[in-house]
Amino acid sequence: MLDELRARFKQRFIETARARIARTRSVDGDMGTAASEMHGLAGEAALLEYAECAKLARAAEGHARAGEGRKCKEVVDDLEAAVDGLAESGGRSAE
Amino acid sequence: MKTDARRVLLRAELLDGEERGVGHTLLVTPTGALIEIDRRPPIQSEVRVRLSFPRLFHSVEQLCRVVAHVSPRGPGTPSGIEIEFVFTSEREGERFGAILARLDSDAPQAHPDDPYRVLLVEDNLFIRDMFVYGVDKYFRAHHASVTIETAVNGDEAWSKLVVSDYDLAIVDHYLPVLDGASLFARVRRDPKLAGLPLIGVSVGGSEVREAMLAAGADLFLGKPIILRDLMRTLERLAAAEA
Numbered sequence: 640m641l642d643e644l645r646a647r648f649k650q651r652f653i654e655t656a657r658a659r660i661a662r663t664r665s666v667d668g669d670m671g672t673a674a675s676e677m678h679g680l681a682g683e684a685a686l687l688e689y690a691e692c693a694k695l696a697r698a699a700e701g702h703a704r705a706g707e708g709r710k711c712k713e714v715v716d717d718l719e720a721a722v723d724g725l726a727e728s729g730g731r732s733a734e
Numbered sequence: 735m736k737t738d739a740r741r742v743l744l745r746a747e748l749l750d751g752e753e754r755g756v757g758h759t760l761l762v763t764p765t766g767a768l769i770e771i772d773r774r775p776p777i778q779s780e781v782r783v784r785l786s787f788p789r790l791f792h793s794v795e796q797l798c799r800v801v802a803h804v805s806p807r808g809p810g811t812p813s814g815i816e817i818e819f820v821f822t823s824e825r826e827g828e829r830f831g832a833i834l835a836r837l838d839s840d841a842p843q844a845h846p847d848d849p850y851r852v853l854l855v856e857d858n859l860f861i862r863d864m865f866v867y868g869v870d871k872y873f874r875a876h877h878a879s880v881t882i883e884t885a886v887n888g889d890e891a892w893s894k895l896v897v898s899d900y901d902l903a904i905v906d907h908y909l910p911v912l913d914g915a916s917l918f919a920r921v922r923r924d925p926k927l928a929g930l931p932l933i934g935v936s937v938g939g940s941e942v943r944e945a946m947l948a949a950g951a952d953l954f955l956g957k958p959i960i961l962r963d964l965m966r967t968l969e970r971l972a973a974a975e976a
Contacts, residue, residue, distance in 0.1 A: 648864055681937050683860050
């Protein structure tokens with residue numbers, strides 16, 4: 640089941656994650672939007688069991704909700720690296 | 735713990751004196767269970783556990799001993815407690831084993847003309863698509879009849895629930911209009927809908943879990959949901975309806 644889900648949705652996950660990361664970076668202090676984007680990404684990553692992405696997205700959401708913009712940005716940088724790693728893993732799972 | 739046992743999600747209530755906790759089983763055998771739950775009673779302590787799920791498994795209460803605390807070892811791995819059932823007589827053990835036996839057997843097929851109807855309430859289109867795909871794939875492979883409809887918020891879900899006849903609702907907590915817990919509370923207050931089985935899902939952690947269970951959820955599943963387990967549970971629910 641998980642393999643089939645990943646095979647079908649991995650590429651869409653990567654594209655969606657990158658778009659959410661870009662929106663989170665562009666919010667300019669709107670922490671509510673940042674939290675919402677990271678919350679969405681955490682759920683998507685969790686359903687596909689991409690644990691590292693889910694964990695980082697959840698952490699970024701927490702920082703955004705706490706109004707911690709700088710910490711949120713740092714975690715989003717790590718999240719982007721995790722998503723890139725997933726993309727580079729091709730058909731295999733990076734997690 | 736037998737790891738090849740059928741995995742079915744059941745509501746698991748820990749009845750430990752004044753303190754209570756609600757989680758769900760990941761595995762149930764005639765001798766014990768693995769329960770995903772926040773509470774961690776001491777190892778070797780005895781607690782009462784009530785297992786249930788509406789229309790699938792009538793409430794059964796059993797004395798248990800906590801044999802291990804289970805920590806997550808990665809995505810989708812359990813976090814909770816492992817228990818073994820404590821029977822006061824052989825007869826009690828046999829009776830309990832007979833009740834559980836049907837969880838350990840293949841579910842009968844639901845009637846194809848009378849599909850089991852699930853309402854999924856989720857505002858995230860991507861998650862909806864993954865879920866619908868997973869349900870369709872699983873039940874095609876198992877020749878069972880389950881249909882899934884969707885709503886994007888609590889208000890839309892309510893509108894659908896009052897005019898349609900669903901067998902189960904799976905509801906995310908964070909929704910743009912009327913959150914999951916509020917929807918559950920409304921369902922439980924309605925005489926015609928009060929008995930509907932409700933599963934709450936969220937990445938929101940223990941605060942959301944408490945809110946959804948308090949509002950009337952039969953089960954709360956933190957994400958990641960192990961889709962396979964949920965599908966098997968749906969399969970049995972569908973068969974129980976047929």
